[in-house]
Amino acid sequence: MKNNDTIYKNVPLTGIRTKEMIDIIIEKRNSMNAKELAELVGFDSFRPLVGIFRYLNKETPKAPKAPKKPKFIIKTAKNTFKNYYGSGKDKARDLIAESIMLTKRQSSNILTLPADTWIMEKNILKKKSGYKFTAVERDKETYLKMVKNMVDNPILSESVIDMANKSIGEVIVNNGEDTYSSAILDYCGFIDSFYQEIDDVMKRNLIKKGGYITITLAENDRTLNNSNYTNSYSNTYIKNCCVDEEINGAKVTNDLINFLVYNNVGYKIVKKFKYRDKKVNMLLFIIKRIDE
Ligand SMILES: C[S@@+](CC[C@H](N)C(=O)[O-])C[C@H]1O[C@@H](n2cnc3c(N)ncnc32)[C@H](O)[C@@H]1O
Numbered sequence: 001m002k003n004n005d006t007i008y009k010n011v012p013l014t015g016i017r018t019k020e021m022i023d024i025i026i027e028k029r030n031s032m033n034a035k036e037l038a039e040l041v042g043f044d045s046f047r048p049l050v051g052i053f054r055y056l057n058k059e060t061p062k063a064p065k066a067p068k069k070p071k072f073i074i075k076t077a078k079n080t081f082k083n084y085y086g087s088g089k090d091k092a093r094d095l096i097a098e099s100i101m102l103t104k105r106q107s108s109n110i111l112t113l114p115a116d117t118w119i120m121e122k123n124i125l126k127k128k129s130g131y132k133f134t135a136v137e138r139d140k141e142t143y144l145k146m147v148k149n150m151v152d153n154p155i156l157s158e159s160v161i162d163m164a165n166k167s168i169g170e171v172i173v174n175n176g177e178d179t180y181s182s183a184i185l186d187y188c189g190f191i192d193s194f195y196q197e198i199d200d201v202m203k204r205n206l207i208k209k210g211g212y213i214t215i216t217l218a219e220n221d222r223t224l225n226n227s228n229y230t231n232s233y234s235n236t237y238i239k240n241c242c243v244d245e246e247i248n249g250a251k252v253t254n255d256l257i258n259f260l261v262y263n264n265v266g267y268k269i270v271k272k273f274k275y276r277d278k279k280v281n282m283l284l285f286i287i288k289r290i291d292e
Helices: 019-028 034-041 047-057 089-101 119-127 140-151 154-159 168-172 191-203 233-241 249-263
Strands: 110-112 133-136 160-164 182-189 212-218 267-276 281-289
Touching: 019 034, 019 047, 034 047, 034 160, 047 140, 089 119, 089 182, 089 212, 089 267, 089 281, 110 119, 110 168, 119 154, 133 168, 140 154, 140 160, 154 160, 168 191, 182 191, 191 212, 191 233, 191 249, 212 249, 233 249, 249 267, 249 281
Parallel strands: 110 133, 110 182, 133 160, 182 212
Antiparallel strands: 212 281, 267 281
């Protein structure tokens, strides 16, 4: 049926777009990933949603000026990622991009954590266009900025095949073997929070043979022997394996990644790189799913 209305909540009701469809998209866009949402409203792919997102993110025309009220400061969410730069971060991004360059662009699907600015993905696409991404972000505020920045950038819009405001763990829960061509797990956090997710990605062989799992982690001195973290992987490891040894966050993080790779058959670490983010010492691990 042809629509008589022209615009609804900023979205031109052209083609098969209806008011009901726009309402569903507004209601569900933060809780479902784009592919599921496209299916729900009856699109064949995630792509038509991009245009709708773009209209929804556009500001509504300004109302006549109201009398000035005193300004107040909007607090940003604590876990919103802000630390994009550091002495070694760009080098780490380049090493990650180099490993991706060794994989095919055709039918690629790189699981990634772009945060809002997509620096890593833009860097990859600048080196070689054509790579495709599944973008994940658990923090809502960061996710909304991420969507806005994607729809404003035609090259990124073309390159993102799916995105979700969820944790990696939630996104991969129903994925089958060989779902992704590579994974860029640019966590920049402590291994204890991500140990299980990394183990899951490897154990279930979610990355195709020949693909890479790249992981950035902070040295976790903060959790070592801290009574708040007695049950952490790091402290269990220290308690059970390290006798009379000098222990520090870098060694424990390194050992735990070695342990994960050793225990999941078919993987090898091809590169380790130590660098410094703005505030903390970081470690990059590049793991290959062996293809021979
Ligand atoms: C270090 S930032 C990514 C930086 C970006 N790749 C770059 O090159 O600047 C990590 C982002 O992933 C999100 N994040 C961390 N762990 C996550 C997880 N397990 N699942 C989903 N999002 C996660 C954080 O909220 C943060 O915005």
